[in-house]
Amino acid sequence: MAFSMLFILPVIGIVLSLIFVKVDFLKNLINLTIFGALVYFNILLLNSVGETFKLPFAFLGQSLTFRVTYLALYFSLMINGISFLTAIFSWRFMRERENSSLYYVWWLTKTLGMFGVIFSGDFLTFFLSWELMSWGTYFVMVQRGGAAAKASYKYLVYAISSAMVLLAGIVILYASFGTFSFAELSKAYSNISTGMLILTLVLFIGSFSVESAVFPLHSWLPDAYSETFSPMSSYLSSISTRLGTYGIILFLFVIAGVSVIDRLQIIGAINFRYVIGVFAVLTIIVPTFTAVFQDDAKKLVMWSGIGQGGYVLLGIVSGSALGIGGGMFHMMSMLTFESVILLSIAAVEYRTGTTNMNKLGGLIKKQPVAFIGLLAGIIALAGIPPMNGFVSKWFIYRSLILSGYPFLAIGAMIGTLATILAVYKLIHNIFLGQLREEYNGVKEVPFDMQLPIWILIIIVWGSAVFPGITFSLIAKIQSSLGLTPVPYSLNGIATSAGDLDMLVVSIVFVAGLVVAYMVYLLGHRRKHVIQYDNYAAGHFLNKDIPYNYNAHFYAGMEHIFEPYRKKIIARSEKSLAALTGTIGDYLRHIYTGNVSTYAYYIVAAFVIGAIVLGGVF
Amino acid sequence: MSNLITIENIVYLASFGLILIGLFIVFSDKNLVKLVIGLDIAETGVNILLVSTGYIQGKTAPIFSRTGLKASQMVDPVPQALVLTAIVIGFGVTALALALVVRLYQKTGTLDVSEIRGLKW
Amino acid sequence: MRRFFSLILIIGFGFYLVTVIGRIPFAATGEAKGSVGVQIVNDTVNDTGAANAVTSVVVLYRGFDTLGEVTVLFLAALGMSLLLKGTEEVKARVFDESFILKTGSYLLFPFIVLFGLYIIVHGHLTPGGGFPGGVVIATAFFIIVMTSEMVRLRENLVSILESLAGLTFIALGIAGLLGTKNSFLANFMGKGVFNTILSAGIIPFIYAAIGIKVGSELTGAVGSMFLSPFGKQEEAGE
Amino acid sequence: MVNPILLIIIPLATAFFIPLLAIVWKNGSRYLALLAALANVLIGIKLLPYVLEKPIHVTIAGFKAPIGIDLLAGPLGIVFSLIISITGFLVLIYSIGYIRDESINKYYTLFLLLLTGSTGMVLTNDIFNLFVFFEILCISSYILVAYNRDEHGLEAAIKYLVLGSVGSLLFLIAIAIIYLKLGTLNMADISDKFDALGGSYRMMVVVLILSGLGVEAAIFPLNSWLPDAHSSAPSSISALLSGFVIEVALIVVMKLVYSVFHAMQVLNALAVVGVITLLVGEFAAFRQENIKRVLAYSSIGQVGLILLALSINSKAGISAAVLQIINHTASKSILFLVSGYFILKTGSYRYSDYSGIAKRMPVSSLLFVLAALSLIGVPPFLGFFSKLQIVMAAAARGSTFYVSLVSLVLLGTIVEGAYFLRIAQVLYFGRQQDTDSGWLETGNAAGIDMESVGNAPVSAVIPVLLLGIVVVFGFLFLTNLNGVTGSIAGEITRALSLASLF
Amino acid sequence: MEIAGQVLVLIGAIFLFLGSLGIIRMPDVFNRLQAGTKATTLGALSLIIGVGLMNTAFLWKAIVLVVFVVLTNPISSSTIARASYKMKVPMFKGTIKKMEESFLEEEEK
């Protein structure tokens, strides 16, 4: 019942949204109700772990199967929670937006696909759902048109490629083992040949790396996610990418198993997981440094979000209980802080109409809730106590060091440095500094839009203080996957490897903050002046002179780094497209337009066929 | 040497010769009309091959026009029917081809196949 | 260069023709292979009542091919009329009549048509039949069209004849389908006296239809080649 | 029970009748042709259950095979007759609004003869009769390609004609060898006798037939006429040519290879050729700017895929191939029919000029995109299932050879997705300019006034919608469809035998 | 009858031969036509009637064929001659042209 509702409700939502496509109020109400109901049924489903379901019809002689696992529930809770909050925020934000009539339709389609992916019990169901999810993502993003269309097209090409690689992997597994079922495949995997193991690893991990935006397959993400409607940007960046991670977890731990994968020793301690770890670190460093130079708030968050995905992956491939636990926890952290950051930015956009940081500034007084939301988010993002990002990163660093991967840990820390630079730019350019003249009339967003931000702030902080709530589920997932569960207590962990009591850390940190604020209050007060009460190069400014010291925020740094930012990926994408074009060009030159030549081909085909097949007969 | 000059060798020589000459024209001649003629020549070669499949040495046309003619004296009528069909079809195609060529010539002013390449790639 | 490559390919293709087909002896082995044609020659008189075995093959044994064949002609005529209709060059043509040719062809015309009909209706008895007969009839029109500016043909008449003949062919076929043999084109009429004009059941009738169809199709094709549209010319007679 | 020969006779008789009708009713041919196609649809539907049980054997002129010509209406014959007549019927509806010049009677006559030729090809059981219907099909295609009498149409038609004639030459030589060596033309009889033929003769016959019929089946490199012909013909005709003409030729040639010549030795080579055809088609399509050439090259790609599937030498493969044919017929017809009105309304063949046309022609554009998605193989459209079945059938053979081919198929799909979605985006979101920021919502380089672009007429939308139903909801009937395609696969893989016919 | 037929056949063959000799030997198209037409017409006539006399079953059709040949041969020759004249095919040197008017329009002007 609860399980089928997860699928029935979105379908109902899609149908009703299509019927009431012109009635905004009803549409919003229906969808909010549905997302709320989904949360409810999702919680009910916690009692059904281990159950399996089958669709009443089969095709290709295969039945479509589903199963409820802790892993799936962890993901579905994240999906439904964030959906509900995003839906609340969307209520007002999406009103009378152009090109948004099918907003909920595509969103629910994607949701349906995501449910299918996480609950599927076989690769056929998985693939079908995967496709539904990818196309849902595409339509969600593309519907806004304009630059979103271009960005989504890039996503789509990546997504189709990834789906085809995935399909190849699935088909190869089917050809070898004659089954799509996860359960049967995982049994069969223990005695797979090394060649097949490498092939399937490359195909599956490669395919999922696209969706989870692992370097160097990440370049589609920032534009695609940021060009769409802002609530959707928030939603996508907080959860969509993690479905790729789900695929990686599924393949590494459910299908193949760590012990099988670790048979692939490359040199000494460097095994296949280490290789993925290297990519994870690159995913942290390269995009995060790119984030520093973004001028658009959403793009900046997207770039740094890619880096956060790298932390998740790094934790998961570390192989230790701590690391996997940290990786899983970081998914939840990301979910909330990415969302709270982007919803706060969306709140700013709702009032100012832009996300271009060069055009913003000094909004702290005008939109304090958005400021607090963003602040909470970036603290978490930067991995600073007392927010949940700190907890997950602490686990990940610790596991890397304990497992003997110091280089990976160092790489990850370099990433953190860049993250701090990036998020400082974000908060400074939007909320601090001088208020621009045109934003004098800006007000805080209404309460219904504040609500999700407040809830998320609480979660970002609460889940850090009481990580045990989250870890209780993660430990169950780890046991169900045959891994060592992470040792946890309500407010931290206690192991021989060292312990962490978040309650203590939080209290200390909050106390520190209070002291700092008091120092600030006692100190020199700035003088607030209007934008044009200013001068540059001896001239007073007016509206005609576009002067803004937010622009080129890290100009000096950009100058230093510019030669190294070779945009290799953008270039290789271009050359790949060009290569396809060139191949097409060469191939179509076969068709010379000369009919004599064509006639020649026919008889030549006969002669060649006769030569080739003459030996066969 | 003498066993080389048999009916089938003569027929094959004529047939293959026409097919190959016709195809050679199709491959190498630039004039569209000649190309169509080349096709026709090759078709004639094939028709010779086809009609000869029914030939039986020393036998006559399969028409019982007077009493005394026996079936065993007659050649196979089927290939004649086939070749009649093939000829008529070939005729139709050739006529149509020429009509197309005429029309195309009116439009493009050329019969050179290497110039009639408005469509390629 | 093109010639060189063509020659290479021709040699390659010729090699297969000569070494594979060229080895098949056929002149003396017709019966040995038990071809269907040999069976047909043996049975045709009993089966069809036609003296001309080729005709019985064309009209009955492989009558379905023949239906397709007249369809191809129909198509070709249609295509030519579609393609050539109203082309500038044709409109601009000025006829320089030749008295001898014109009068001669008018003189011969009825006889050639009659001869065509003769060939058609004797198709089951003598070599010939619908196709050569039709060609002969079309020939008669062809000379007329060629000699004179005054084309006394109307496209409508040609296409009506063409359609009627085609439909007759099919109708005779369907009659066979409705008859006792329940087979398309089955000979549902009596065989008559062997070797006379009214023998061989439906064969002469089908051949008549074929002849008229071929004749009118070729005439139509000729018409579109030389002078079109026919309809614009004046009526026959005075 | 209805005699399957009517499937051939009805359109033929109607074609003969049209000139008569035209005298009394100038535009009556439109409706008469519709009626004929509808009759064929109904007969096909009526016959289908029977032939799924047991093939119907039809003698002509009362002579038993191999003496006379005969038809074999098995699952293949009837299902393809249905594909032909249904597509024909829908395109005829489309033609009501689309073909409006003074030669419409000729158009409909040719149209019906095209249907006659293709139906004859799938039903006949006699190899020379196959040649005759093949010619009817080809010649009517040649003329229809040139129907508009524009320079491109004429050029494409003459090329198509020359290449088709070279193909039929090879085909006829094969028939001559068969008659010389076996003395029979009946396919079942040939099947019975073929194995006894010497190796070199068998090879010669099979390769001649492949390279002869292969021209019409658009197998690389015999397909050079296709992009020109399919893109220059009136769009309604392009829909037929891509929709079933090449498929009919392909399925017939494979039927010959399997059940008449038992030439399984060629299958691996054909599979490779299929993949080459696919890649050539997809990559070349990627480079096209003319929408109809994109679609034409895409057809080459699809033919390659179908050929690969047919060459897998398993029932699953053939069954999947037939499903893919059904999908391609429906999808490609939609694409051509819709692009016909894009071209008509904007006056441009360049798809980049259709910037934001979806706002003007919403239903057509939507169906265009859906059909494209189905061709790419996106679930839940029919194309996904057919492509998946093909891939699975190939993988089920379990050899590296087939797995490599499958990978190439998937590579082709990526390219296919890239160019189709590029068009879809132009329809909905405008044209991409060179600069990163510049996206045009409406308007275009060619200066077409999008405001003046109106919706396509109902006669164009109805058939497209009906075809859309097949593409979009086809998966609901997947079990039934697989039942039918499976029995076709059974028929193709079973050797014909004269003894079993009676 | 039989012998008469044989004689006629032989005469026919001889004239056919002479006609072809004429078209080889004569100096220009018009003179070749003169020789060719007359000899082959009579040759064919004689030969065909000869066959008809040798086998009377052939006679009736032979008459039809002969009438046809006698009617058409001069027509085709005239047509060729006219065409050749119009095309200005070179005439044997010293050919006289003695016409008050001409059948060619351009010559009249």
Place this chain on the structure above:
Amino acid sequence: MRKVKGFILLWLFTMIAWVLGTGTFRIDELVTGLVLSFGVVVLFASFTSLYRDIKITPKSIVLMPVYLIVFLWEMIKSNIDVALRVINPAMPIKPGVVQLKTRLHSPLAKLILANSITLTPGTLTMDVKDDSLFIHWIDVEAENIEEATRKVGWKFERILKEIIQ
């Protein structure tokens, strides 16, 4: 009346041709022939105009075979003439193009005249235009119209004008 005459004459001629062609008087063939030739004559009635000019009088009926004999004789003469010229190594020829005049009006008569001239000694009709015949003469004997007309055409024309109006 003249129309009917032309009609009946053509039917008669076609029927004669039919009987000769089939070579039999069997009733089925005769009936077929009658029907078909009637059909031809009716369908292509405009072609009967050529035959209206044939005179049906006792004199003309007698003169018809006479014309045939004259013609045959001239043809044999012409062939001997040709044979001699062809065989003769010296080839004595004096070719020329000459115009003749005819008083015949009927197209049929002019055609027969032209054909007869072609098949008779040394002459070849090239074209007929109104009342002029243009002939190629292998050995020009007369260069003015009247003399040439008399020498070449008169022997036929005088009989023809009695047979055909």
Place this chain on the structure above:
Amino acid sequence: MIITISLILIGIAVFLSFLRLLIGPTVSDRLLAADTLTTITAASIVLVAFVLGRLIYMDVAIVYAVIGFVGVVTVARYLEGGI
């Protein structure tokens, strides 16, 4: 005997006409050679029909004569620009 001689004479006639067909020199020459050939061929078909004793071949000769006539006349008209 007579027949044999006749056939030989006809053979020579065919050869000579072919010679004219090949050497031309003008198109008219080739055409008149073709014209002569059709007459000769029609006559020889009659002779062959007699030799084989098959009356039915007479029809072939007539058809041949008709088609030959039309063919020659057509080419002639074409050459003079009449069609």
